[in-house]
Amino acid sequence: MTSVIDARTLIALIREQLKPVEEQLKAHPYLAALEQGRIRRENLRLIAGEQYHIINSDLRSMALLLHRHAHLPSRDYLLTSLQAEAAARAALLAFASHGCDMSEDDLVAYEPIAGCQAYPAYVAWLAAYGSDAEFAAAFLVNLPAWGEACGRMSAASKERYGLPLGAVMFFDLFAQSDPSFKENSLRVIQDGLDRGVDGRLITRAARLIQAYELLYWDSLYEASA
Numbered sequence: 360m361t362s363v364i365d366a367r368t369l370i371a372l373i374r375e376q377l378k379p380v381e382e383q384l385k386a387h388p389y390l391a392a393l394e395q396g397r398i399r400r401e402n403l404r405l406i407a408g409e410q411y412h413i414i415n416s417d418l419r420s421m422a423l424l425l426h427r428h429a430h431l432p433s434r435d436y437l438l439t440s441l442q443a444e445a446a447a448r449a450a451l452l453a454f455a456s457h458g459c460d461m462s463e464d465d466l467v468a469y470e471p472i473a474g475c476q477a478y479p480a481y482v483a484w485l486a487a488y489g490s491d492a493e494f495a496a497a498f499l500v501n502l503p504a505w506g507e508a509c510g511r512m513s514a515a516s517k518e519r520y521g522l523p524l525g526a527v528m529f530f531d532l533f534a535q536s537d538p539s540f541k542e543n544s545l546r547v548i549q550d551g552l553d554r555g556v557d558g559r560l561i562t563r564a565a566r567l568i569q570a571y572e573l574l575y576w577d578s579l580y581e582a583s584a
Contacts, residue, residue, distance in 0.1 A: 366548035369558055373500060373565045380569045384504045387573075389580035390511050396519040402583040403520065406512075407455040408469030409476070409579065410529070414448045416479035420486035424494055433491040433547040440498070443532075450529035457526035458516065474578025478571040485564060492551020493564035499544035500565040501572055502533070508576075510534035 364372075374381075392398050421441040428437060455461040461469075485494050513530035516522040548561060 364552070364558055366545045366552060369552070369561060370496065370499060370545065370548065370565075373496065373562050376562070377500065377566060377569050380573055381504060383573055384508065384569075384576065387508075387576045387580070389576050389583065390508060390515075392580070392583075393512060393515045394519065396515075398583050400520055403516070404455075404459045404461055404469075405472075405579060405582055407451065407459045407461055408466060409471055409575075410451050411455065411466040411469065412471045412476060413479045414444060414451060416476075417482055418444050418448065420479070420482045423486040424491065427486075428491040431491060432550055433495070436495065436543050436547050437491065439543075447529060447532055450532050454522075454526050454529040458520075458522045472578050472582055474581075475575045478568070478575050481567055481571050489564060490551050490556045490560070492548045492554075492556045493561050495544045495547035495551075496561045497564040497568040499541065499548070501568045502540070503536070504569070504572060506533045506536060 389398070418441065421437060421444055425434065425437040425441055428434060452463060452466075455463075455466055482494075482497075485497065509530040509532075513527040513534055516527045516530065517524070551561070552558060
């Protein structure tokens, strides 16, 4: 990876490299089982419990990223990410309550699955040790895959499990793409490259976050089957 590569070219190369993982995510058996109604209704509680621990961890991670990089042009990007995560947390509580009959006390008491929590553990590592460019690249590559999965989960939750619209807002928030997200992410990545952030580190962050995304679904499916 040369030091003169630009952000747009770098992300295109990363996406090409990660195509096999993208295909695995799209064809994941958990999502197919959910769409076919083969996941037991009570096992939707696993989604609520895992996401509760993930989001609470990611909120802290994003706050730390903002703290570390508040002097850089990425501060507004990181602040927006933090605010979006806070909105997702509120929507998740609605899913847990109306879709899974879980109170926040139930979510706190839920024992998370190690494979599902590898993702937020890596985000926490990025928050402590990584650059804003690594974070932006990881989420630019990852959020489209997560958003597509959330769109499928929203539809399946309503069609197969009878959940009301208000209960699936958590999934809908991620399924609705922000038209400015890509360009804003690329600006952060480009600024990082211009400051000397190694493109190999940016590539590694995107590769690992997608691998942890796949591990999340594998672990969730194993626990739900």
